[in-house]
Amino acid sequence: MIQSVDRSLKILEYLKEHPKGLGITEIANRLGVAKSTAHRLVMTLEEHGYIKQMQEKSVYRLGLKFLEMSNIVVDQLNIVELAHPIMEKISNQTDKISHLVMLDDSHVIYIDKVETPSAVRIYSQLGKRAPIYCTGVGKAIAAYFDEAQLTRYLSENSFHKFTKNTYTEEKEFRHELERINRNGYSIDNEEHEEGIRCVAVPIFDHLNSVNYSVSITGTSVQMTDQHIQEYLPLLKKSATEISSLLGFAQ
Amino acid sequence: MIQSVDRSLKILEYLKEHPKGLGITEIANRLGVAKSTAHRLVMTLEEHGYIKQMQEKSVYRLGLKFLEMSNIVVDQLNIVELAHPIMEKISNQTDKISHLVMLDDSHVIYIDKVETPSAVRIYSQLGKRAPIYCTGVGKAIAAYFDEAQLTRYLSENSFHKFTKNTYTEEKEFRHELERINRNGYSIDNEEHEEGIRCVAVPIFDHLNSVNYSVSITGTSVQMTDQHIQEYLPLLKKSATEISSLLGFAQ
């Protein structure tokens, strides 16, 4: 651990906790170093744009450089890469297919899946689009829509009755979303395809918004309510892991 | 300028330019120091969360710490908070992307944006820096530079011809700024990217100075001169609103 670098990063920490800014003397006191030392550290950080001196002088704040950097970080948060090993664990422990989907307007897109050798092959394709209203993964995301998003979705999409369980009434669908939001998970009870059930949970990103979800899928024989309750803790824990890899704090 | 701190920040810069990550040896080579030195610097940065080692080992990337820090920075830029609802109105009424930018030396930084679900996705990133001379938002601000600022800007920056419409002659550029100053709005006529046009207006703060601007962006098909004239009253009114929220008295 290099002392001067460590000190400079501590300065950033202090400024983070004091958004109104700190002066050189305050910084020096907190660090327990001479003013001149603090000054040199601050100058170096300022040179690189990580902190900036306010025009009223005498206070320093965090600089815009962090915006630039965080942007790069967000870009390289490739969710598939991060989520894949976690999904492998899910599939290994449950011996079921796990899916990762992404919100795309009024649909979800399957962006990753993990199969297990012994799991029954269920037709699913990466890149496939599926409706929101009749899939576990879709509903898990929609449960976190705000009112404007939801009304817009409902007005622009009609509900096709794929199976006898498909929700087609707005009122019932809204109830279902509320229930999902309360429970933190959604179930697709053969609403899209006869004989296929799945359980899905939302993934939160660094902005606290839900654009992805992850699910476990199987035939209705493999996925009784009992099975689902058994898998839920693992699935929820996994989603939390993925969320925190995406920078979701708290 | 403290050498070790400077080096550590240079490492962050290298990692920014290599989102796929860099190894210790590569970092050491770029810095022109011994592997052990690079390693110690990297360790210190990692300790604080600014970089992280990937599980496949052997490469380091920027860490999530930047997300955390950038949130603080955004918070203290309360203009974003103030302007956001107004920008939402703009986007809703025009069904186009709106951007808020801030002057930063010889560039502008995108500090907020509002997209609409149906608007064509245009590549734009929060935190991105863009040149002043070839963007609508940049020119809207530069039009209010005083003579000293402008000559300084012109002497320190060269104009790269991104497209056939990019201004590269000082004389023409000065004329353009005068025109913008007279009219109160600027147009980016595919000067930065082919096929993208935008219209931007300046925002005044409590000191009557212009450090921000707000814009509407779209493809050249969506943003004909006619569209721009149609959107202008809304955009100007919105900028006035934001200005007064910042304490601009007039």
Next chain:
DNA sequence: AGTAGTTGTTCCTTATTGTGTAACCGCTTT
């Protein structure tokens, strides 16, 4: 108005601290 007490900033000498050399470990390749 003058003075005492802030602040940030600069200079210079010293020894603390960061540096490079070299060896080491774990891995893949030949």
Next chain:
DNA sequence: AAAGCGGTTACACAATAAGGAACAACTACT
């Protein structure tokens, strides 16, 4: 099996960052 590639650790030396003191600019109080 050994050579080559990565990252990691140990250590002696001297370059470099640290601290003290003095400065300038500013505010507040007498």
